[in-house]
Amino acid sequence: MANSNSKIIDGKLISSQIIEEIKTELKTLAVKPGLALILAGNNPASEIYVRNKEKKCKELGYYSIVERLDKAISEAQLLDLIDKLNKDSKIHGILVQFPLPKHISEMNVLEAVDYRKDVDGFHPINSGRLVIGEKCFLPCTPAGIHELLKRRKVQTSGKNVVVLGRSNIVGKPIAGILMQKNKNANATVTICHSATENISDYTKRADIIIAAIGKANFLKGDMVKNGVVIVDVGINRIEDKASEKGYKIVGDIDFDECYPKASLITPVPGGVGPMTIAMLMKNTLDSAAKKIYN
């Protein structure tokens, strides 16, 4: 059991346990997992994400390639590259880092990736299978959130879960995962978004809150009930004159206010963040091992 004595859900610890499990499984796998990372343009945040993913592949001994493309690349050229990678038997996972340059349709790109190599879990076939409860690649951040809840033995069945945010990458898929009819889900899920009136009417009734809206310190202590489990997905940069950098990273939860009332809570940083890469590595391993699709 991961860090079971603390009220803090430690994503660093749990993600490192997942990485260790992957290393063990790799010893029994005849094939080397292969991941292709595609980065178009020079978005600084995307650069960091891709570098971190590449580093983790190296640490695990995966075969990895990084295609760094000029921001002027045409959609047709990008689709050609994806087609080539779809056919490359050494590659089990393809990840196209978003956002893409504006002239490229993200939907066309998502659909071009072979859904059997879609380790990011964003292809409409994987999204659709998620909703109907079929085996599929789960998107990495929601899969990481689910893993945190499972490993801290949070009971979700019959519980009121409130998801703040309805993005395709976090809000909708985590809601889809937790509403399924199985013992690790089976929750009553409510999704709140920017048009929701009186959000605290929902959050005050929630047994579990998953916040993914991108608004610093949005959820206050008086918006939650005692004993609530809180998962904070938000990554927000706010001014911090005391720090050398002049800023600090906070989540969507006002941690100081919510901590006393929560039975379990994720910190930012060190909560959901580290889980995303771990789940990407797990999806790539599962793809190489043909656990999701043959």
Ligand SMILES: NC(=O)c1ccc[n+]([C@@H]2O[C@H](COP(=O)([O-])OP(=O)(O)OC[C@H]3O[C@@H](n4cnc5c(N)ncnc54)[C@H](OP(=O)(O)O)[C@@H]3O)[C@@H](O)[C@H]2O)c1
């Ligand atoms: N830890 C990780 O690995 C990880 C991964 C992905 C994202 N994130 C972080 O998680 C946060 C959310 O990311 P995202 O990509 O899901 O964001 P997004 O695409 O910007 O979506 C934000 C969602 O929050 C809703 N929202 C915005 N303001 C709101 C308000 N005041 N009240 C209620 N709902 C509100 C929006 O509603 P509408 O739909 O009505 O616009 C939208 O559904 C960001 O801080 C992001 O950096 C972290």
